Amino acid sequence: MIFMSVLLTSCVKLLLVPSYHSTDFEVHRNWLAITHNLPTKRWYFEDTSEWTLDYPPLFAWFECFLSYVAKLFDPNMLHLDNLNYASEATVLFQRLSVILTDLVYAYGTHQCSMSLKSGWKTEVVLTLLLISNVGLLMVDHIHFQYNGFLYGILLLSVANMIQGKYLKGAFWFTILINLKHIYIYMGPTYFVYLLHNYCFDKVHKSSSFKDLLNSFSFINTAKLGAVVIGVFLVTYLPFIDQLGQVLSRLFPFKRGLCHAYWAPNIWAVYNVLDKGAFISAKQMGFNVTSSPAVMTGGLVQEFSHSILPNITPFVTLIITAFFMLPGCIKLWSYGNSRDNFVRSLILCSLTSFLFGWHVHEKAILMTIIPLSILSIFDREDAKIFLLLSAVGHYSLFPLLFPRSLIVVKVLLYVVYTTYEFYSLSYLFPLRKRQHYTLPLLNFYESFYLFSLVPLFLYENFIHSFLGLSKTLPFLPLMTTSVYCSFGIIYCWAKYFKYFFENDKSKIKK
Amino acid sequence: MCFSSEVWLCGLGIMVSILLRCCTSLHPYSGQNNPPMYGDYEAQRHWMEITVNLPTKQWYYNTTDNDLMYWGLDYPPLTAYHSYICGIIAKMINENFVTLHKSRGFENEDHKLFMRFTVLIADLLVFIPSVVAYFVVTRGLYRSDTKITVGKVKITNVQQSESTILPYLSIILTLLYPGLILIDHGHFQYNCVSLGFLVFAVSFLCKGKILFASFFFVLSLNYKQMELYHAIPFFIYMLSISIPNPGYSYYTSIVKLLKIGSVVVITFAVIWLPFLHSTKDFLQVVHRLFPLARGVFEDKVGNVWCTMNTVYKFKENFTNNQMVRYCAVATLAAIVPSAADLFLRPNIEKFVPSLINSSLAFFLFSFQVHEKSILLAAIPVLLYLPVKPIPCFWFTVISTFSMFPLLMKDRLVIAFIGLTIFYVASFYSVIEYSLREPKAKKTKQTFYRRFLNVLLSVEYGRANNEDIFKLTIKEIVKNRHYLLSLFEYVCVLSSLVGSGILSACMLIFEPPVRYPDLFPVLISIYSCIHFLGFFVYFNIIQFKIPQYNSAIKVKIS
Incomplete structure (x- = not known):
């Protein structure tokens, strides 16, 4: 079953080779060139192209490895100053590299379904839900990125954690963080779960503080620490003397609260409130000054609010941590439940999606993919999964804006969502x-989802038909973000509540 | 939301097939960025330009505004009307799409999108509904296990031992057929329209609605004259069931024939109305439709003439007129057995096989054959999929493969690989699923086990050489059904692997300088051998189906 579904989806991916690709295509081509030509010391200093290397070193090594294969396809793509080069062979190579590294994702899915109670539920339903995930198809195989490979490692790590192989799980998760640091948002869950189940390996419910201390396993902690620190050392050792430069590339706080297309989170609503307040204040005759509000203008840049207080990275960090904390405490108190581990992962990633700094809309997949696992075991999880994935995948539509893709993206979305339901x-x-x-x-939820249809029609046809695309170019994108953010905030709240009310464990080995 | 799971699956499958069509349409079309003549895409655009800007009478004439040497209109009026409608819409979207003279070779992203949409809409409106209709209508036709007694004669349906594919799965597989998707949505043509009308005609015929069937067939014929490949079975079958049967008088049969005749004549007349004012106009259109000057085949085709051409150069030794005559005789000779059988022993179950035979005969032996014409045979074969899944599947894959050189020229190799693997994989899943059903006990494991049984029979230990030989024969006879199935698997597999290797060779290796066409010729010979084999096979299939009067069936049931 898994073989067939991988084969069939790979065929669809292959058909998408000549479709539109975003600037991320050029980003990755540039990284190929950087890692191929320059010595390691200069990887994080190179800035010929505006798309500098801003992923952790392990990913750079991965690109370096790819570049040797790329040479066989078209050596011209490896020239540093060959900006925006996209010959047919280059496109084919880059697309094929994504399709092939997706095999890691297939392996992760396989491991995950193996680690759960076997049966056609996991073998057929879960496999299909994960393998043919439409968000990944849109982001990786049209928009262009290597998420499939990364989520494969995440699933691998989750599978190991579910099986109780904590060291292996921690190892893969550390690798993952060193490939793409956004997954650090899931770190708290891993930390608490490992601490509870591996470092304090004999914890029982209602144990006193003294019991707790007694149950601390020094050997396990040392092993875990060795694995995590080892991976970090191997990754960062070549860059030890330029750590500041690497970190400044990895965490570019200059990039602003929201991404070019606003991700459907709290800050999208916040921005709109600010804008609304600004306009009404102006109407009422207050003298307010506004920075040129390039709201969804394409280029990433800082955006300051005119009425509401400005949000700094530190504020988002505090808020995110504040909402993550309850989940982690709950996870600690019901420590060895595998369901709660996955739930807490979901909650952490969804919280960071809602409150984080400079969130991409693609990050919603960090929630949808783990949630697919739980959706086949529990009715409540399934309900939230259906709503969240329908909204989350819809919110990816603005990424694929060319008109030639309208039918393709809608069909992909409809096929997948129909299958889910x-x-x-x-x-x-x-x-x-x-x-x-x-x-x-x-x-109400159904009504909300069905309303996506008129929203879609408005964005793609009615808006330009009314002649508003010149005067209000950002309106459709803004509406999408805000509309979707309501759904996602609703899902988050519901899941938060559900997580605290629910104690039963359904994942069985 | 309470449909059965079959309907759900069928809906999902149809949506996936539409998705694949859309994805294919992202790929290049024929003659993209290739002046001065471009390709079929430009031909279709040029027809929109001509039909929108010129009065109807001039469409088929060579005038200063209509240079017939540059993609002159050479399809029947229905195609022209379709181009006209598309042209009007094009004009509304952007006048530059169809400005007279100036728009030649017009290409851009928007225009590509528009053109792709016209095909998609035609497909959605005609071909896909027709396939659904056909398999819904015929779901009882080939699967009736009942033995029907007519008078004292017992008629047993021969085919019942075969495993069949469920109708909804057949719908999905038919819609996933890569050949049609690649030619219509990749290369760029509107075959889905004429083929869709054909499938509608067949569905109505199977339902017993002869008048509707003839109406739709006339539509299809007026969309592409190549549908003549299917005309003979339609004609013969309608004639055969209209001549007096026991229990009917001459009077009713004459009325029946008159009704069919009037439907055909009236439909034709309405479609050809603008060209019927003078004989000259009419003859000019007919002349355009059958261009005898264009030679016996174009490019490399997997038919008999092209294959024999490697040994004996027909084009040099005969004039075109001579060739036309030879082709006509050969084609007729190839059709006669199937047509005579259909006429003398009519049975609706024979109809689709006879369509296959007729179109294959035309493809193999007739004059002026394109490699794309294999679609005309492939669609009836797909309609026969529920009855003979494996041979039909085999045929469809080979037919797609036979177009590989054309697709390579159009830079559709990636789409070809993707769609073909998708099709093969889905067929494989469907067959595995169908064989797993409790009714059909044959599975591949049984085949292999029986095969091993023959080889390693336990009795061999206590026998001398002669006995072993006899025992082997005995075992083979005992297990012949399983062995045959296994043999079938091996044949299909090796043939498909062979075609895969050939295409890979064509992709990877440069042909030697002396034979620049080496690989296309090899491919056409390879597919021609297959098509000849299939031609014989489907003829046998048709002969094996007993005579059975559908009129009587209706009365009994």
């Missing part, structure tokens, strides 16, 4: 017949 409503049959609602969702 079909398979999960088959797993969790309705208790009583409902009218006018989607399976597993209530009336």
